[in-house]
Amino acid sequence: MFKLHYTPLFILLLMVTYIAKADIVDTWQFTHQEQQSVSLQIASQLRCPQCQNQNLLESNAPTAVSMRHQVYKMVAEGKTEAEILAFMTERYGDFVLYNPPLRIGTLVLWLSPFIAFILIIILIYYRYKSSLPKIKRHYQDVITQPASPQCQLSKQLTSELPFKVSQNSGSWLLSPISLNFTLLLLLFFTVSGYFLLPRFSENYKEYQRTADPLYLLTPIQQQQSVLARLQDNIRKSPKNGELWAILGEYYLYQNNYEDALIAYGQALKYTGENAQLYSAIATVLYYQSGQQMTEMTVKMIDKSLSIDKNEVTALMLLASDAFMNANYEKAISLWQQLLDSNNDRVNRSQLIEAINMANTMKNNR
Known part of the structure; x- marks a missing residue:
């Protein structure tokens, strides 16, 4: 009885050790902070x-230390994350990755936790089902069996004790049903507790990051990849004006004004007269000329406003230019026009701040 009484508590103490986490102190000297961040990541x-499901930073096993230093060394040599992961995978197999690629060879790694959980549930269920008839027969025998003189004397002595001992307490401790139910609850809370830990959140964020097909690329490579995919989509749908407009916006942000004008021109060709496209072309011309209102820029703005007098980009461009040239009255008037338009594209809080700043600048002149 003593062992059964403390068994659930002992199992609970064992199962909650998943919250324990230890970090090691490494003596590796990094050249700079960025190198350290990349290496640790x-x-x-x-x-x-x-080890038992520990990453290279959590373990001080000789193998982990060797692998960890190999990562640090490769980062110092200028190797990319993709090259390092490929090297480690080739050397140690897909098991070394926390997020291995899903294929037949790694299917066991992905499904083993779910299979184990289901097997435990099935085992507990069949154990409960098989023990239930025995328990019923035991209690039936106890009820139907005539009480001996010794049993009657024992009951009489028990009833005369000042503090009665519950007859159900011993049966509860010895009941396989109660024990199985306790173990099932402990298992449930253990699994649930893991999802509440910060470590699960960190691992899930890392999974989302690595799930991005572009995560291994540098920022420049990512931009090139986005551009390549966009160009492929345009090749498949060359008359899609929306795709041409997105391409023009991409070139504008890259300060590639010539290609931006070509892309916006194609977008205008396939979509027809469009206030937003005219204002986008005006923006390209404005920055191409060094933030000067050229004749062609003004012409594009006029075309945009003739279609939509409250076109956001066109009015913002005029207001920004007026503010830069200390024409605060005009800037305030244009920003107020945008506020009054109640357009969803307008950031009202920023416009109000801009108007207040323009008023301050005007009053300080």
């Missing part, structure tokens, strides 16, 4: 082959 994605 990559090492945290790799699993120690010798």
